[in-house]
Amino acid sequence: MALVTGALSGAFSAVMLGLIGGIGKQFWGETTEEGLIKSIPLLWSLTVCGGVGVILALVERGDDRNLLPELPETLEDLRDPDHAPQRHEFRSILAAALAQIGGAPVGPEALLTRLVTVASRAIWRGRDNTLSHAAIAGSMGLFEAPLLGGVVVNQHRVNLQSRWIPGTIGGLAGFAVFGGILELSGGSMARVPYIWPTTFREDLGSVSVGLLAGLVGSALGFGLRQWRSALQRRQLLKHWRWWPVLTGLLLGVLLHWVPMVGFAGEHQVIPLLDGANKDSVPLLLSVGALKLLMLGLCLETGWRGGIFFPGFILSCAFGGGLHELLPQLGSLSSWCAGITSGFFVLMLGRPLVVLVLSICLMQGHGTASGLIGVGVAVLISRRLDGGNDVPPPRPETHGSPECPEPQA
Known part of the structure; x- marks a missing residue:
């Protein structure tokens, strides 16, 4: 069954x-x-x-x-x-x-x-x-x-x-x-070439990328956690129900100038890994930063959904920008895999889930960097959370067991 x-x-x-x-x-x-x-x-x-x-x-x-x-x-x-x-x-x-x-x-x-x-x-x-x-x-x-x-x-x-x-x-x-x-959808990375290290220098570059990307991804994940926590403390929707309108108008303005900031991102993966916008490092880094900020704002102001695809896209945007800044160090896929792994370890707190998710999202590209990124992020997460891999719990919600009804 x-x-x-x-x-x-x-x-x-x-x-x-x-x-x-x-x-x-x-x-x-x-x-x-x-x-x-x-x-x-x-x-x-x-x-x-x-x-x-x-x-x-x-x-x-x-x-x-x-x-x-x-x-x-x-x-x-x-x-x-x-x-x-x-x-x-x-x-x-x-x-x-x-x-x-x-x-x-x-x-x-x-x-x-x-x-x-x-x-x-x-x-x-x-x-x-x-x-x-x-x-x-x-x-x-x-x-x-x-x-x-x-x-x-x-x-x-x-x-x-x-x-x-x-x-x-x-x-x-x-x-x-x-x-x-979905065989004919944009989710397949068959066109993206696998790039394997062939010399000791390239092996060293892959390890270096994994370490750096893990640090960057951890910083992004920690940044999103802090951003969401700051918004949650303000309980925006409880104080004013029309926050979704303001968020929508801000999203509309950003979509006019930078369309990649919006949307879940499942259709943005292949263009990014194919090198779209590779000549514009400021654009890639701006897309990553704005997508992170808008992801947190949307989730806390009524535009609800998941974090997997947008988190992957913002990680790839930062990976693409850093690869263009340091082209001699590793491949684009290794940057993206390492940052993705670091980001999701800080967000989800489950290394095994993150490792499988990273390999699946990248479809095997940059696996070594992704594994190193997971290790780096686990160490950082334990330092930040006092030895506990799990991110801090979400605030109590109406009707939850942690938020009992007031006694008469």
Whole structure:
């Protein structure tokens, strides 16, 4: 059953992603989402992003229960459904889909896993939680990674029967189905050449890149954590429900000047690794910095989604810029892999998940640098978090067990 569940989950995720992506392309165009055009008409970007912001404000109403939970929160809800906070699923899923269509730099994985979770709950009604984990693992097929689903659902503890086996089988099935459906999409890196070190000097360069990239990625991950924490402390949506409108207008202005700042980024991967904008180091570094800032702002002001693809793209943007500054040191893919690994270790705090995710996102390119980047980031993370790899918990939300109702 885990095999069938994972396959159905992968197919369902592919259909939903294709539907949302198709609507988004009607608004923006394929070349815009790939970041291959220089600018978007200002009136159009302001109208679309501002209009979506108004709808988000009306749908979410500044209520935490109407906000889409991120992937770790969804997994926690599955592990302990009795203590899961109250959520308004329809509103949160609708808002997240609109954020994807509106060009926000947030990823689709949080939306897809929530859709799959809600569907599996409706089908199994809590009778078979292992199949819910298999469904989540199957939805991870959007990364074209056979084992990522199993690693993600098993990230907190080894439980062979209830998580690892159904998660891995479901992930394999979802990967097969999703990979077949998206075979002609922009997610394949078949055109990107593998560059292997052939001399001692090149080997030394690869190690140096891994160390430097791990440091840079860790700094970016720590920066995003601090940025989000600063926004969370201000509880923006609780004080003013119209924050999504302001964020949308700011996003519209940025899309006019730098289209690559927006969108999840799955269609921006190949142009970046093919060397698009390689002659403009300031542009690449600006894209990375602005995408990081907008990712944090969007997540904390109602434009909810995931961090996987936008985190990968901003890492590749910094990697591309640093490779152009230091062309004699390593390859573009080694810079991107090392920064990606360092970034996600600081954000997710799970080295095994990050290693598998980095290899899958880069499809094997720069693996040695990615491994070194993970090691560097783990050491930094332990120093920052006092020996604990896990990032600080998110603030308590309405209805969560950490936030009990006031006593009468």
